Amino acid sequence: MDVLIATKLSQNTTDKTSYTAFRNLKDEFGGWEDVMTAPLSRIKNAIKVCGLSNTKAVQIKKMLENIKNEHGSLTLVHLRKLSDNEVYDELLKHKGIGKKTVSCLLAFGLGRDVFPVDTHVHRVLNRIGLVDTKTPEETFEAAKFIVPDKFKVNFHTNLIRFGRNVCKAVRPLCYECMVINLCSFNQKNLSVNSGLKTAAENNFIILEKI
Numbered sequence: 031m032d033v034l035i036a037t038k039l040s041q042n043t044t045d046k047t048s049y050t051a052f053r054n055l056k057d058e059f060g061g062w063e064d065v066m067t068a069p070l071s072r073i074k075n076a077i078k079v080c081g082l083s084n085t086k087a088v089q090i091k092k093m094l095e096n097i098k099n100e101h102g103s104l105t106l107v108h109l110r111k112l113s114d115n116e117v118y119d120e121l122l123k124h125k126g127i128g129k130k131t132v133s134c135l136l137a138f139g140l141g142r143d144v145f146p147v148d149t150h151v152h153r154v155l156n157r158i159g160l161v162d163t164k165t166p167e168e169t170f171e172a173a174k175f176i177v178p179d180k181f182k183v184n185f186h187t188n189l190i191r192f193g194r195n196v197c198k199a200v201r202p203l204c205y206e207c208m209v210i211n212l213c214s215f216n217q218k219n220l221s222v223n224s225g226l227k228t229a230a231e232n233n234f235i236i237l238e239k240i
């Protein structure tokens with residue numbers, strides 16, 4: 031449940047602010063049962079540091095209520111017995127839970143060989159030329175057959191770091207890129223003076239802390 035809520039909080043915001051919101055929930059409430067029964071305003075207040083806190087508070091509370099109603103308790107241990115596809119089917123029923131969130135739960139919460147695709151992973155794989163896709167969802171489907179199972183989770187986290195620090199959305203640091211000779215991106219940024227000169231490290235990944 032921790033991984034699911036943390037991933038939910040991290041949607042459309044930075045890992046650092048979503049981690050603060052997650053810690054606030056853990057520290058200010060006695061457990062997920064208390065979050066479920068708390069007034070919405072208290073949940074919103076606890077997670078206001080991260081983006082879309084109003085929507086996230088409503089969806090988290092509703093999801094907890096639904097899980098409790100369906101399973102009698104707020105645990106997701108029953109997912110361990112399900113196949114990956116069954117876990118997708120089970121969790122995609124909840125409003126605000128998408129394939130990327132379930133993929134993160136599978137990879138980081140259940141130790142499955144799954145390759146979650148976010149905006150960084152999607153951008154980097156397309157620039158390098160490993161896939162030719164329009165959306166993260168398409169990249170997710172294509173990458174299933176490209177990335178060997180045993181590398182899936184580590185490759186995911188390394189691509190996020192690489193996308194944040196080197197292969198940035200705007201002005202990628204191609205002039206100091208270690209895979210430049212493998213990359214087929216035809217708009218490489220080779221001008222050292224065009225942006226930040228050296229990669230600043232931005233390596234905090236929330237799911238490695240949960």
Ligand code: SF4
Binds near residue numbers: 197198207209210
């Ligand atoms: S050469 Fe540039 S576009 Fe290609 S992977 Fe490296 S940083 Fe990204």
